[in-house]
Amino acid sequence: MTAGVYDSANVVREPIELLRDMLEEQFVTHTNRLTELTVYGRLPGHGGYDPDALRVLAAAAREGIADTAQALRRMSEGSYGVCEGCHNDIPLDRLRALPHVPYCVSCQRRQPR
Template sequence: MTTSVQPPQRLFQDTLEERHRLFVLRLAQLTACSRQPDRGGYDPAALDALIAWARQGVSDAALALQRMSLGSYGVCEGCGSDIPVGHLRNRPEASHCVPCLRERPDPAATPRTAPPRQHPHRHAEALNTGDPRPWWAA
């Protein structure tokens, strides 16, 4: 049995084109919802987050396809090494290898400003006191 080795470009081009198409479609749907008076039934903050997610997906897929056309797809933009095919299989729009991703600052790692949510049963006394404040503010 022979195994053909294909460059990452050939393995993932169809996948990236399909992902780009789906993100564009989803972005159009979400944008249409945002123009409706009831925002399509979405919570405004959730809809804004979904639109940002879809925009990022369109951008990531387009940039990966651009790297593909330039011949640099599958090469880490951080260190210049080849991105493992397994990583590209999980995230075809990846532009960095895992070690370089670990070195990049994580925007999600910023400390939370809101206090952690507390379970309502732990504050049952606040519910029964006639206090008009919600249980989480008591």
């Protein structure tokens, strides 16, 4: 194996490992947030939160958990970073900004909101 091929493989692998670390960290953050909100929801006075606000925040935390878990699943299956719409690679800068995204910008715009 030549040094150039070895270096190239490390360059490709390195961003994926960093993205995996980011996703795992986000998963923990969303999970901790959902746990915290669940506890607040059971407290008298809801920990100072309005019950409706707690529901919205908990739903957002659940969505974050689901999005992150799906990205980690795609990563383990080898399809991470490939757009689910057009099947082209998602640009690395987009993945760095939003590591859980399953679509490139063009395909994301076509998704229902």
